[in-house]
Amino acid sequence: MTSAAVDPVARVLVDVALAHLDRPFDYLVPSTMADDAVPGARVKVRFAGQEVDGFVLERTDHTDHTGRLAPLRRVVSAEPVLTPEVAELTGRVAARWAGTRSDVLRLAVPPRHATTEKRESTPAPEVAAPGAGGWQAYGVWPLPQRAVWSCLPGDDWAPLLARAAAATASSGRGALVCVPDHRDVARLDAALTELVGPGRHVVLAADAGPAKRYAAFLALSRGAVRIAVGTRAAAFAPVRDLGLVAMWDDGDDLYAEPRAPYPHAREVLLLRAQQTGCAVxxxxxxxxxxxxxxxxxxxxxxxxxxxxxxxxxAQVAVAGATEFDLRRDPLARSSRLPHDAHRAVAAALEHGPVLVQTPRSGYATRLACDACRTPAGCAVCHGPLRIPGPGQPPECAWCGTPAPGWSCPECGNHGLRAPVLGDRRTAEELGRAFPGVPVRTSSGERVLDDVEARPALVVATPGAEPVADGGYAAVLLMDTWLLLGRADLRAEEEALRRWANAAALVRPVADGGRVVVVGEPASAAVQALVRWDPAGLAERLIAERQSAHLPPASRVATLTAPPEVLEEVAAGLVLPEAAEVLGPVPVDDPQAEEDQVRLVVRVPRASGERLGAALGDLQRTRSARKLPHVRVAVDPMTLG
Structure with a gap:
C-alpha cells in the first residue's frame, strides 16, 4: 500500500471509552485518502481487532511508534467537524472533570447526517452594529471584557443578550450564547431575528431534529454564521474566531451534564474564554x-x-406564614393565604393577571396524620402517600397501591392533611378564594409560554412561569419553606433564583406591580429578595463555603462505588498534600444493583488541577487493570 506523499501519518483519537486508551494513536494515511484525511475528519480505523470510529487530530511526517503502522480503514467524511479549538477544549474538559475525551466528543460533535453534509452552507449577511438599547440602564456600552450582569426586574433579558451578540458579530468575531431550556432558546431566537434579521444566527437544539441541528453545526464550523444560540451542549459549538461567550441564568441545574464526565456548561465556557481570550x-x-x-x-x-x-x-412585601399568623388569620386556613396576601391579590386582579408560584406540581403530593402530623406511608412498600386528584382516594407515590382505609400507626387516627400541595390543588383553592376569576396552570407537560393582560390567576411551578403581556399586576410566591427546607447545599441560592425569576415578571412599581412572599421574614434568602440583593446573599454563601472548604472556594470530588471497591481505592489513591478525605457514607441509589458508598475529597482551589490529574490517573490505572468502575464527579451540583 502506497502512503501519502506529504504528512503520511495521521494522529487519530479513537472512540473507545477506556481511560487508559484516551490518547491519540498513529495510523498510516494511504495515498488514496491523502486529500480526505484532513484534521478534524471522521475516519474508521482498526483498533484491538475491531473497526472503530475516530477523528483525525493532525497530520505529520513522523511517528514515535517503532513498529509498522496500521493504515486508516476509510475516511467516513472529509468534512473537518472537529476544529482545532474544540479538539483542545475537549482535552481540557476531560482533564478538568477526570473523564475521557471520547465521552466529551459525544457532547461536542453531533452525529453525522450525510444528506445535510452534502449541501453548502449559505454565508450569512453581515451584521450591522447595534446601539446600546436597553443597556443604557446599566451605564455601560460597549460591555466590559468580562462581566457578571444582574438583570433588572422587568427587563426582558433576551433582547439585551441579542444586542451583545450582535455587537460582537458586527466586529467580525463570533458569539456563543447558552440558555437553560428550549423556551429560553425560542425567546432568544426571536429576539435575534428581530434585531439582526433572519439567517444571521443558528440555533443548536436537540429537539430541532438531527438534520436541522447538523446543518446549524456545519454552518458554524464552516464559518458561514457567526452567532450560535443553544442549551448546554452548545457550549462546545465550533464558532469561528470566538469573541464572546454568554450565558443566561447560570445557576440553573439544567446546565449540569448528566452523562460522564458531568461537565457544567458555565465552566466549559470559562475554559473557552481562558483558551481563546474572548469576552465573557x-x-x-x-x-x-x-x-x-x-x-x-x-x-x-x-x-x-x-x-x-x-x-x-420591584417592591417586595412579606406576608408571614408562621403558625401564629395562621391561627390569627382564619382566611389563611381555607386558602393558604394570609390576609395581607389575599388583599394584595384581590387588588391586583382589578388591573391584570396575577402569577402564583408554587414549588410542586400535582395535587396533594404528601400526606400526614391530621392529629399527630406523622407522615402517611404505604403499608406495602412504606413509600409516601399522595392524593393524585380531586375526589380520588390516597395512593402510594412509589408503587401506586390505593390506601382508602388508611389509619395512623402512631395514634390510630384516620384523618389526613396535606402539608405539601401541588399546583392543581393550589389552583383549586385559589379558585374558591377568588370566585369568578379564571385560573390557569402551567407546569410539567402543560407549560404556557405567555398569557394575556386581562385579569386571571396563573398558577405555575418554578421554571414554567409564562410571560404576561405588559407584565403581571402582582406575583405571589407560595410555600417558600418548601424550597428553603431542602437538604441541599444550594437550597438558599436555588430558592432565591426561582423566586427572582418569577418576581422579575412583575410590572414596574409605578404601574402598580407588587411582589408578595408568603414565608418566614427572618430567612436570609427572603430578605435578599425583599432588598433585591442576590449578590449580597451570594457573598454571604461564599463566606460560609469558605469556612466549610466547599466550592467555589475549594474543589470537591465525589467517588462512588460498592464498599469493598471504594475501600481499595481509598488505600491506593495519591492526592495533593492539602487534600481532605471525608467518608465513606452510604448512598441511596435505587437504580444500583448493589450497595453504594461515597467518598468526598476536597482540596484548596489552587490544587484543583492536581486533583483532576490524580483522579484521571486513578481512572486510567483501574481501566488498564480491568478493575470495577468508580464513578467520579468533580465539583458536582449537589453533594446529596
Missing part, C-alpha cells in the same frame, strides 16, 4: 455563588443598574 457575560436575575466568586476575585466586572432604579422596578 454571565447574566441572570439572581446570582450564583460561582458567578459572584468571579466578581469577588476581580476576574469579572459587576454589571448592575443603580439601586434607585432597582427600587423603581
Amino acid at each position: 457575560l454571565l447574566g441572570g436575575y439572581a446570582r450564583s455563588v460561582e458567578a459572584q466568586y468571579l466578581v469577588r476575585t476581580g476576574w469579572a466586572h459587576d454589571l448592575a443598574a443603580p439601586r434607585t432604579m432597582v427600587r423603581e422596578r
Whole structure:
C-alpha cells in the first residue's frame, strides 16, 4: 500500500471509552485518502481487532511508534467537524472533570447526517452594529471584557443578550450564547431575528431534529454564521474566531451534564474564554455563588443598574406564614393565604393577571396524620402517600397501591392533611378564594409560554412561569419553606433564583406591580429578595463555603462505588498534600444493583488541577487493570 506523499501519518483519537486508551494513536494515511484525511475528519480505523470510529487530530511526517503502522480503514467524511479549538477544549474538559475525551466528543460533535453534509452552507449577511438599547440602564456600552450582569426586574433579558451578540458579530468575531431550556432558546431566537434579521444566527437544539441541528453545526464550523444560540451542549459549538461567550441564568441545574464526565456548561465556557481570550457575560436575575466568586476575585466586572432604579422596578412585601399568623388569620386556613396576601391579590386582579408560584406540581403530593402530623406511608412498600386528584382516594407515590382505609400507626387516627400541595390543588383553592376569576396552570407537560393582560390567576411551578403581556399586576410566591427546607447545599441560592425569576415578571412599581412572599421574614434568602440583593446573599454563601472548604472556594470530588471497591481505592489513591478525605457514607441509589458508598475529597482551589490529574490517573490505572468502575464527579451540583 502506497502512503501519502506529504504528512503520511495521521494522529487519530479513537472512540473507545477506556481511560487508559484516551490518547491519540498513529495510523498510516494511504495515498488514496491523502486529500480526505484532513484534521478534524471522521475516519474508521482498526483498533484491538475491531473497526472503530475516530477523528483525525493532525497530520505529520513522523511517528514515535517503532513498529509498522496500521493504515486508516476509510475516511467516513472529509468534512473537518472537529476544529482545532474544540479538539483542545475537549482535552481540557476531560482533564478538568477526570473523564475521557471520547465521552466529551459525544457532547461536542453531533452525529453525522450525510444528506445535510452534502449541501453548502449559505454565508450569512453581515451584521450591522447595534446601539446600546436597553443597556443604557446599566451605564455601560460597549460591555466590559468580562462581566457578571444582574438583570433588572422587568427587563426582558433576551433582547439585551441579542444586542451583545450582535455587537460582537458586527466586529467580525463570533458569539456563543447558552440558555437553560428550549423556551429560553425560542425567546432568544426571536429576539435575534428581530434585531439582526433572519439567517444571521443558528440555533443548536436537540429537539430541532438531527438534520436541522447538523446543518446549524456545519454552518458554524464552516464559518458561514457567526452567532450560535443553544442549551448546554452548545457550549462546545465550533464558532469561528470566538469573541464572546454568554450565558443566561447560570445557576440553573439544567446546565449540569448528566452523562460522564458531568461537565457544567458555565465552566466549559470559562475554559473557552481562558483558551481563546474572548469576552465573557454571565447574566441572570439572581446570582450564583460561582458567578459572584468571579466578581469577588476581580476576574469579572459587576454589571448592575443603580439601586434607585432597582427600587423603581420591584417592591417586595412579606406576608408571614408562621403558625401564629395562621391561627390569627382564619382566611389563611381555607386558602393558604394570609390576609395581607389575599388583599394584595384581590387588588391586583382589578388591573391584570396575577402569577402564583408554587414549588410542586400535582395535587396533594404528601400526606400526614391530621392529629399527630406523622407522615402517611404505604403499608406495602412504606413509600409516601399522595392524593393524585380531586375526589380520588390516597395512593402510594412509589408503587401506586390505593390506601382508602388508611389509619395512623402512631395514634390510630384516620384523618389526613396535606402539608405539601401541588399546583392543581393550589389552583383549586385559589379558585374558591377568588370566585369568578379564571385560573390557569402551567407546569410539567402543560407549560404556557405567555398569557394575556386581562385579569386571571396563573398558577405555575418554578421554571414554567409564562410571560404576561405588559407584565403581571402582582406575583405571589407560595410555600417558600418548601424550597428553603431542602437538604441541599444550594437550597438558599436555588430558592432565591426561582423566586427572582418569577418576581422579575412583575410590572414596574409605578404601574402598580407588587411582589408578595408568603414565608418566614427572618430567612436570609427572603430578605435578599425583599432588598433585591442576590449578590449580597451570594457573598454571604461564599463566606460560609469558605469556612466549610466547599466550592467555589475549594474543589470537591465525589467517588462512588460498592464498599469493598471504594475501600481499595481509598488505600491506593495519591492526592495533593492539602487534600481532605471525608467518608465513606452510604448512598441511596435505587437504580444500583448493589450497595453504594461515597467518598468526598476536597482540596484548596489552587490544587484543583492536581486533583483532576490524580483522579484521571486513578481512572486510567483501574481501566488498564480491568478493575470495577468508580464513578467520579468533580465539583458536582449537589453533594446529596
